[in-house]
Structure formats: structure tokens, C-alpha cells
Amino acid sequence: MEHYTMNLTLKVWRQKSSKDKGSFETYQVSDISSEMSFLEMIDVLNERLITEGKEPIAFDHDCREGICGACSMYINGRPHGPWEANTTCQLHMRAYKNGDTIVIEPWRANSFPVIKDLMVDRAAFDRIIAAGGFISANTGNAVDANATPIEKDKADAAFAAAACIGCGACVAACKNSSAMLFLSAKVSHLALLPQGAPERKSRVLNMVQQMDKEGFGSCTFTEACEAVCPKEISVANISRLNKEYLIAGLTEEK
Amino acid sequence: MKWSEFFTSSVGKKFVMAFTGLFLISFLIVHVGINACVFADMYEDSDNGEMFNKAAHFMGSSYVIRLMEIGLFAGILLHIVQGYLLEVQNRARRKQGYAVNMGSQGSAWYKKSMGLLGTLILLFLIIHIAHFWVPSRITYEETLSQASYNGREMHDVFSKMADVFSQPVWVLLYLLGCFSLAWHLLHGFQSSFRTVGVHNKKWLGVVHSAGVAFSIIVPLIFALMPLSFYFGWVTTTTK
Numbered sequence: 233m234e235h236y237t238m239n240l241t242l243k244v245w246r247q248k249s250s251k252d253k254g255s256f257e258t259y260q261v262s263d264i265s266s267e268m269s270f271l272e273m274i275d276v277l278n279e280r281l282i283t284e285g286k287e288p289i290a291f292d293h294d295c296r297e298g299i300c301g302a303c304s305m306y307i308n309g310r311p312h313g314p315w316e317a318n319t320t321c322q323l324h325m326r327a328y329k330n331g332d333t334i335v336i337e338p339w340r341a342n343s344f345p346v347i348k349d350l351m352v353d354r355a356a357f358d359r360i361i362a363a364g365g366f367i368s369a370n371t372g373n374a375v376d377a378n379a380t381p382i383e384k385d386k387a388d389a390a391f392a393a394a395a396c397i398g399c400g401a402c403v404a405a406c407k408n409s410s411a412m413l414f415l416s417a418k419v420s421h422l423a424l425l426p427q428g429a430p431e432r433k434s435r436v437l438n439m440v441q442q443m444d445k446e447g448f449g450s451c452t453f454t455e456a457c458e459a460v461c462p463k464e465i466s467v468a469n470i471s472r473l474n475k476e477y478l479i480a481g482l483t484e485e486k
Numbered sequence: 487m488k489w490s491e492f493f494t495s496s497v498g499k500k501f502v503m504a505f506t507g508l509f510l511i512s513f514l515i516v517h518v519g520i521n522a523c524v525f526a527d528m529y530e531d532s533d534n535g536e537m538f539n540k541a542a543h544f545m546g547s548s549y550v551i552r553l554m555e556i557g558l559f560a561g562i563l564l565h566i567v568q569g570y571l572l573e574v575q576n577r578a579r580r581k582q583g584y585a586v587n588m589g590s591q592g593s594a595w596y597k598k599s600m601g602l603l604g605t606l607i608l609l610f611l612i613i614h615i616a617h618f619w620v621p622s623r624i625t626y627e628e629t630l631s632q633a634s635y636n637g638r639e640m641h642d643v644f645s646k647m648a649d650v651f652s653q654p655v656w657v658l659l660y661l662l663g664c665f666s667l668a669w670h671l672l673h674g675f676q677s678s679f680r681t682v683g684v685h686n687k688k689w690l691g692v693v694h695s696a697g698v699a700f701s702i703i704v705p706l707i708f709a710l711m712p713l714s715f716y717f718g719w720v721t722t723t724t725k
Contacts, residue, residue: 306584309587309588309591310588337584337585337586407576407598409579449576455593456591456592458592472685478501481492482492484487
């Protein structure tokens with residue numbers, strides 16, 4: 233694709249702290265390269281703001297390779313912007329043309345309070361993982377990878393679920409602010425593998441309980457989460473989570 | 487885990503919606519089957535509602551069915567109350583909304599409008615129950631004429647239908663009710679199965695196809711009833 237430059241109007245959510253009310257600020261950016269990433273475009277704006285003695289826009293980012301799940305921007309009404317199966321850091325400016333207006337908002341959910349500008353607190357996800365998203369096996373010497381035979385289809389399905397990077401786009405897109413796609417990916421990943429079997433029941437019960445404590449909504453299968461997930465996690469995982477919960481809830485001794 | 491915890495978690499509340507929804511789907515099959523007896527007049531002109539009146543009489547005269555009716559009302563009530571509670575709770579999960587919304591990206595309008603569609607069905611249900619259930623089960627003969635077949639007296643619900651569906655306003659409202667039901671079922675049917683744990687592709691395909699077929703066929707048969715009376719395809723008299 234041929235390189236071009238563009239001038240853009242950005243409407244960015246600015247909020248000093250979690251206690252601040254916040255509002256949109258409009259910025260004009262010029263000579264933006266079509267080969268820049270979206271975050272690099274914000275970097276250019278931030279450098280200018282710093283030069284002008286103004287507060288730069290705070291936003292989460294880490295790997296900038298689409299694998300860490302840190303970047304989280306709601307761009308023109310869609311988490312991670314217009315491209316499918318993509319994170320904000322992997323969105324490139326060739327998605328836009330000269331003269332475009334881009335509205336950038338933070339994830340919106342009571343469970344993801346805004347820390348500053350476009351940064352939200354996603355520690356609720358960490359607490360859900362801490363409630364059961366692991367196996368309690370003692371580590372020792374690394375065992376041979378082929379010591380535990382696993383059916384190829386199940387290994388593939390577990391891997392597809394494990395691809396979840398916990399970015400929170402599912403919550404941001406869901407009309408109910410439900411974290412079920414995230415939770416179902418974490419539960420499915422371990423439920424499909426023999427290593428996850430010993431804690432299978434307590435895991436799903438504890439993780440759902442924690443999710444409810446964090447104040448996320450319930451799933452009504454609108455599938456908006458799947459449509460925006462950068463890792464294309466399937467909503468079929470939510471049905472698997474529900475099946476796990478149903479069996480665990482009915483058969484758990486306690 | 488206590489039962490109360492099981493059914494009040496976010497997943498458990500959805501189980502309640504799904505199980506009551508599936509129960510109501512099974513009721514629709516019975517309801518549409520019984521009511522389809524009105525079409526007997528199309529094939530046998532002298533029927534004049536006899537087959538339907540007898541079927542309706544059977545449904546009202548058995549204690550077993552009257553007991554099941556209580557279960558049905560409980561199911562409807564639970565589905566409505568839980569549905570509204572979930573709608574309110576889910577809406578409250580995002581106090582501050584977005585300036586630019588996703589719209590229908592990745593999610594069809596009817597999947598996001600189950601509360602609205604359910605409300606339309608509820609309003610329709612109130613009218614529908616007032617039209618037929620109340621006169622035949624509560625106030626009895628006062629508003630219903632009697633039919634007699636081989637010396638057996640029973641309510642002439644068929645004539646009541648002919649009376650109600652002679653008025654265009656009710657025909658239109660019933661069509662709107664069927665239309666809302668079709669969209670509600672289009673999401674609700676497959677969503678119920680997915681909520682209770684159907685996740686393998688083989689069964690999801692079956693559930694999806696069955697859901698689309700059910701959502702079209704059942705409301706269509708229901709919609710044909712007011713239309714049949716209004717256009718005189720079925721009548722209380724022999725030509």
C-alpha cells in the first residue's frame with residue numbers, strides 16, 4: 233500500500249483521576265504517516281503536548297506486539313478500533329484517511345474504573361484469575377511433554393482459549409459489561425486439559441463467585457464480545473463454562 | 487454450594503431464564519397444536535369450531551391440566567420477573583456510557599432487545615389473557631356463549647375468537663404480538679440451549695436450525711388464526 237500522510241481531528245477522553253468527572257478534549261494532529269501504529273500517533277501528539285507544557289494523554293501499553301493485552305482504547309465506538317482480531321497497538325493509521333475525526337474513549341464498565349484519561353483499572357481480572365485460574369500442582373523437574381497424552385482436538389481448543397490476553401475488550405463491548413468471554417476462556421483452557429481436572433469443579437464455582445463480586449454483568453449471548461476479541465475467543469467457551477458450572481453446582485459435595 | 491447461591495449467581499440467574507424459556511417453548515408447542523384445531527373448519531365446512539371447542543374443553547376440564555396451568559403461570563411469572571431484574575442489574579453495570587456506541591456491529595438488534603421484545607409480548611399477553619383465558623376460566627358463562635355437541639355443553643371459545651378477530655384493531659395487535667414473539671424466539675431459542683451448556687458444533691448447528699424454524703413456523707401459525715377469522719377462511723356458520 234502506498235504511503236501517505238494525513239491530518240486528523242482527535243476527540244480524546246481526559247480525566248485527571250478516578251475522582252475527576254472528565255471530559256472530551258479536541259486535538260488536531262498533522263502529517264501523520266499511514267505507516268504509523270495508532271499508539272505511535274498518540275505518542276506524536278503526547279510529545280507535542282509535553283513540548284507545549286501540557287499534560288500528556290495517559291494510556292496503557294506494554295509489548296506493542298498484540299500479545300500482552302495492555303492497550304485498551306475504545307475507538308470510534310469499537311474496542312481496539314475498526315480492524316477485526318486486532319489490538320489497538322496493532323491498529324495502523326492506514327485504517328484512516330485525511331480529514332477523519334477519531335473519538336477515543338476508555339473502556340466503560342463499573343468494574344473497570346478509570347485511573348486516568350484512557351487508563352482503566354483491570355485488577356478485577358487478576359482477582360478472578362487468583363480465585364481459581366491455575367492448577368495447584370507442585371512444580372519439580374520438568375516432565376516430558378509427551379508424558380500426558382492429550383487428544384489433538386482438545387489441545388487445540390485449550391490453546392485457542394488460552395490465547396486470551398485479558399485485555400477486557402469483551403467487557404467493553406458487552407451491553408451488560410459481562411466478563412463471561414474472559415472467564416470462559418480461562419475456565420475452558422484448563423477444563424479441556426487433564427492437568428486442570430483435579431480442581432475442575434471448585435475452579436469454576438470460585439471464579440464465577442469472584443466475577444460476581446467484582447460487579448460484572450451476566451451473559452445474554454449477544455456475541456458482541458466475540459466480534460471485538462483480538463484473539464477471536466469463541467462464545468462457545470461461555471456455553472462450556474455454563475456446562476462446567478451446572479455440573480459443578482449440582483454435584484459438588486459442599 | 488447452597489441452592490440459593492447456585493440460582494442467584496450471574497450464571498444461575500441465566501439458568502433460570504433458560505429453563506423457564508425452554509419450558510415456555512414447550513408450552514407454545516401445545517398451545518399452537520390445540521389452537522390449530524380452528525383450521526379444521528377450512529377442511530370440513532360443517533365443523534364450525536367443533537374440533538377446537540372440544541380440544542379447548544378438554545384442556546379446561548381436566549384437573550391435571552389445571553394443575554399444569556398453575557405451573558405454566560409460575561413459569562411465565564418467573565421468566566418475566568427474572569428477565570426484568572437481569573435487565574435492570576445488567577444496565578446498571580455501566581454507569582457511564584460511551585459517547586460513540588457500537589450499534590449493531592457484531593450483534594444483531596434483536597439479540598440486544600430481548601427486554602423490549604419481552605415487554606411487547608407481556609403487553610400482548612395481558613390483552614390475550616383478558617380476551618380468552620379470563621372469560622373461559624374465571625368469569626365463565628357470563629361473557630361466553632355455550633356450544634353443545636352430542637348433548638355435552640361447553641364454552642364456545644371459537645365464537646369468541648370469531649367475535650374478537652372481526653375487529654381489525656385486535657387482528658393488528660395480535661399480529662404485532664406474533665411478530666414480537668418471532669424475534670424473541672429467534673434469539674431466545676438458541677440462547678437458552680447455549681446457556682445450559684450446549685457448546686459442541688454438531689449440536690449448535692441443530693439448535694440454530696431448529697431455532698430459526700421454530701421462530702418462523704410457530705408465530706406464523708399463530709398469526710394465521712386472527713387472519714383466518716378476519717378474512718372468513720374459518721367461520722362459525724356452514725356456507
